Amino acid sequence: MDVALGRPEILVDVGERRRAARRWDVFLQLNFLIPATVLLIMVIGAIFAPQIAPYDPLQTSLSARLQPPAFAGGTDAHLLGTDKLGRDVLSRIIYGARVSLSVSLLVILITGTIGTALGIVSGYFGGWLDGLLMRVTDISLAFPAILIALLLAVTLGPSFTTVVLAISLLGWAGYARLIRGEVLKLRNADFVLQARIIGCSPLRIMLTHVFPNVINPMLILATLSVGLVILIESALSYLGAGIPPPTPTWGSMVSDGRGLIDTAWWISFFPGLAIGLVVLSGNFLGDWLRDRLDPRLRQI
Amino acid sequence: MAAAQPLLQVEDLRTYFFTRRGVVKAVDGVSFSLEAGETLGIVGESGSGKTMTSLSLLRLIPQPGGKIVGGKVLFDGVDLLQLSESEMRDYRGSKISMILQDPMASLNPVYTVGEQVAEPLRQHQHLSGKALWDQVTEALRLLRIPSPRERLQNYPHQMSGGMRQRVVGGIAVSCLPKLIIADEPTTALDATIQAQYLAHLKDLQRETNVAMIFVSHDFGIVGRMCDRVAVMYAGKIVETASVRDLFDNPQHPYTIGLVNSVPRLDRKVERLASIEGQPPQLLNLPPGCRFAPRCYAVFDRCHLEEPPEMSASDDHSAACWRVGA
Secondary structure (H helix, E strand, C coil), X not given: CHHHHCCCHHHHHXXXXXXXXXXHHHHHCHHHHHHHHHHHHHHHHHHCHHHHCCCCCCCCCHHHCCCCCHHHCCCCCCCCCECCCCCEHHHHHHHHHHHHHHHHHHHHHHHHHHHHHHHHHHHHHCHHHHHHHHHHHHHHHHCCHHHHHHHHHHHHCCCHXXXXXXXXXXXXHHHHHHHHHHHHHHHCXXXXXXXXXXXXXXXHHHHHHHHHHHHHHHHHHHHHHHHHHHHHHHHHHHHCCCCCCCCXXXXXXXXXXXXXXXXXXXXXXXXXXXXXXXXXXXXHHHHXXXXXXXXXXXXX | CCCCCCCEEEEEEEEEEEECCEEEEEEEEEEEEECCCCEEEEECCCCCCHHHHHHHHCCCCCCCXXXXXXXXXXXXXXXXXXXXXXXXXXXXXXXXXXXXXXXXXXXXXXXXHHHHHHHHHHHHHCCCHHHHHHHHHHHHHHXXXXXXXXXXXXXXXXXXXXXXXXXXXXXXXXXXXXXXXXXXXXXXXXXXXXXXXXHHHXXXXXXXXXXXXXXXXXXXXXXXXXCEEEEEECCEEEEEEEHHHHHHCCCCHHHHHHHHCCCCCCCCCCCCCCCCCCCCCCECCCXXXXXXXXXXXXXXXXXXXXXXCEEEECCEEECCXXXXX
């Protein structure tokens, strides 16, 4: 062993340098770089929308209706074409990123936090509390989300807050179910007993011993639900219970163009592409993050 | 009284499991005592209640279903069974500690080894910074972990089984407890590592004067590690004696059977003796001695009345009607 032999100074030096290099290598992997760049561009686009977007997303122009994108026979004035009211598709996508990204981020934050907390509590304590929480979860999973959303939209009026609330209200159940299952496995693990042996309180065990071990499934579900949330949001917009027009959202843009898909495909295609890119980037980033967070995979 | 008081005195400890099919008496009236710096071995076959006895001392019975229904656990004069849950937590890890069987499972995979050894120190002694890490290094040194400073940064999966079990030992000793309960700490290790680990535990005991309860089913290990031995059968202690006494002069037929079933180099025996039959179901136990159905020296009284603990000599007692006779 290295103790018995002693370690020559030069070896230590090389090891040190290699370790420093490896720290940066982590971020140079393509499965991090590409999705991170895509998401970063979208976030920056959303933040600086007024500076970047070539047109006002709400400005209609009947003379410039249904213009095709620049590369498909249109003019340079509208790079991604215009919709049936003559609004610039590119500008609407850029502004739409604001709503779509912030809705999904907020929803994932709310549902992930509530669902994970309830799942851990339920799985760790078990007994009647587990029974109660899981029945509530069952009800939430079985209840049609659209119905709740419509109900909320009617009572509170359609708005950004309503959409976030409506999707969050039932969305936590999936997390609770998944995390509870993981915790059931973990709570009988010896390291949890070990934590109790050294005198940890239940709260501490749940926070510092159980939680880090359920981050992986939680992250995977969170990244997967990015797309789901955007889709529910668009469904709500379509039903008139979403964010009210004319505010552009990716979902409502897709449904706007549905009727013209054979003549003006670009109206639905480009916002759809944006949704697809976010979902894919989310998944890749989730994968990358999972590999980073798991110390067993970190060395590979 | 105060001077003669043992470090740990367990009186008539009873831990039952309430299941749908009835009450399982996993620990049924166990009594023993332990002095500082002493090692008590608890031997018995699987399901005899060794592990449940040790978990009962820390009040960590598996929930739901398990419950300590009676008895006293006097540690330093304080009855642990009367403490509140949060008072009990102050004892766990700081004054009483435990080493679990499987080093692969008892370390948290997401933390470095250093973090895990540091946790009880943060928890109980509120150490931080240099004082904390000095103490952590000292704990790893006590378990003879080579280059402890570097090892602190390692994750459990980067270590071998033997090294991990030393880390588990390091967690147990980090707060310098007065009592360590070791529940078959070497079962998951191979023979050479086993011997090494046991030697380290012995060294540790010499250095810190910690009392140990050593749970095992291996008579060879118990003979090497322990001062006194308690033999458990079906939730009860059937015989308590010093190690020498137990091997040379076993009283209870079950102990005699166990001692004879250990292979020995100094005796030429063609076949090892075995004890016929199975240990009883702990559910709905019949009256009388629990070992009676398997006992070679059984007589009428054994089936009717449960034998109390009877002393064969000063430091040697057995729960068998033949001892008194």
